[in-house]
Amino acid sequence: MSSADLTSLHASDLHERLLFAIPKKGRLNEQVMTLLKGADIQFYRKNRMDIALSTNHPIALVFLPAADIPQFVADGNVDIGVTGQDMVAEAGVENGVDELLRLGFGKCRLCVQVPVSSSFKSAKDLVGMRIATSFTGLVERHFKELDQQVAKEKDLKSVENPTIVKFLSGSVEASCTLGLADAIVDLVESGETMHAAKLHDIETLLTTEAVLICNRNKHIMNPLIERVKRRIEGVIVAQKFVLCTYNVSRAKLVDAVKITPGKKAPTISSLETEGWVAVSVMIQKNQAADVMDELEDIGAQDILITQITNARMN
Ligand SMILES: Nc1ncnc2c1ncn2[C@@H]1O[C@H](COP(=O)(O)OP(=O)(O)OP(=O)(O)O)[C@@H](O)[C@H]1O
Numbered sequence: 001m002s003s004a005d006l007t008s009l010h011a012s013d014l015h016e017r018l019l020f021a022i023p024k025k026g027r028l029n030e031q032v033m034t035l036l037k038g039a040d041i042q043f044y045r046k047n048r049m050d051i052a053l054s055t056n057h058p059i060a061l062v063f064l065p066a067a068d069i070p071q072f073v074a075d076g077n078v079d080i081g082v083t084g085q086d087m088v089a090e091a092g093v094e095n096g097v098d099e100l101l102r103l104g105f106g107k108c109r110l111c112v113q114v115p116v117s118s119s120f121k122s123a124k125d126l127v128g129m130r131i132a133t134s135f136t137g138l139v140e141r142h143f144k145e146l147d148q149q150v151a152k153e154k155d156l157k158s159v160e161n162p163t164i165v166k167f168l169s170g171s172v173e174a175s176c177t178l179g180l181a182d183a184i185v186d187l188v189e190s191g192e193t194m195h196a197a198k199l200h201d202i203e204t205l206l207t208t209e210a211v212l213i214c215n216r217n218k219h220i221m222n223p224l225i226e227r228v229k230r231r232i233e234g235v236i237v238a239q240k241f242v243l244c245t246y247n248v249s250r251a252k253l254v255d256a257v258k259i260t261p262g263k264k265a266p267t268i269s270s271l272e273t274e275g276w277v278a279v280s281v282m283i284q285k286n287q288a289a290d291v292m293d294e295l296e297d298i299g300a301q302d303i304l305i306t307q308i309t310n311a312r313m314n
């Protein structure tokens with residue numbers, strides 16, 4: 001299909017295509033675009049169109065808010081998608097989706113935060129208070145349990161003042177200063193936003209990262225899902241690892257293998273020079289400098305680090 005044909009789409013154009021939901025904006029969007037490029041899933045997206053057909057695979061990309069993707073996948077309106085684990089938990093659809101792959105970005109924590117000047121020490125101290133959050137599903141479930149716990153401890157059927165959960169779509173951190181809430185539940189990565197608002201975290205409700213999810217019933221039916229997963233996995237491995245090659249004397253090989261055990265085992269080949277071998281092994285990119293130092297210290301020579309552009313691992 002030429003790109004000209006893709007400017008107007010009909011339901012029949014999606015027939016027999018794998019529907020793949022992509023966060024349409026926000027911090028996950030850019031990273032997912034990089035993954036699609038690395039996995040060679042090409043597409044043409046007309047300005048403002050939320051569906052784009054892949055030009056080299058029977059796939060249609062559907063651009064949706066990250067928060068809506070879990071529901072679309074669980075209901076089977078799309079087959080697979082990328083979103084945050086927090087979004088899956090918030091939508092309460094863990095039973096309708098399978099987590100195929102953790103993607104290693106969008107890592108943060110969903111935390112209960114209170115003003116540093118307050119005396120609240122745990123989420124339980126907030127029973128009966130006002131909590132502002134974008135994650136009302138999760139927070140209501142959490143505080144309903146805490147309300148019940150407190151009621152039970154006081155030998156009551158229910159607490160007199162149940163905790164109030166208020167929805168805010170963004171800038172949640174401002175709500176305590178403005179008197180809208182006594183505490184908030186929001187995401188923390190570096191902690192910069194939290195500290196700037198003079199808040200501190202007293203409990204982590206969940207840790208989260210971006211994931212590739214799939215409708216629970218679709219996985220077995222469509223081999224293309226596994227193909228997409230493997231391709232994306234290859235890109236992630238290539239982003240995380242580098243190839244380290246070096247020469248080392250056989251006498252030092254055991255020490256060398258301890259430094260670079262590899263994902264399974266290093267590849268070792270004999271060299272023309274008597275008593276020496278060449279080693280080729282994958283190592284974590286962020287440990288490359290330390291590994292090179294350690295190899296040099298045991299007498300390894302010609303240590304090279306090479307970028308991996310793609311990989312398939314078992
Ligand atoms: N500070 C952060 N650090 C790391 N990951 C984050 C952070 N904030 C959000 N995320 C992850 O990214 C997901 C989407 O968040 P983001 O705020 O980018 O989405 P959005 O609501 O679609 O966009 P926007 O906030 O622009 O409306 C979150 O559900 C979470 O998994």
Ligand SMILES: O=P(O)(O)OC[C@H]1O[C@H](OP(=O)(O)OP(=O)(O)O)[C@H](O)[C@@H]1O
Nearest residue numbers: 170171172187188189190191192193194
């Ligand atoms: O711990 P930090 O590194 O500071 O990151 C946390 C902030 O990032 C997210 O907000 P975002 O930037 O998406 O804006 P928002 O408040 O409008 O949602 C989140 O809601 C926090 O506010």
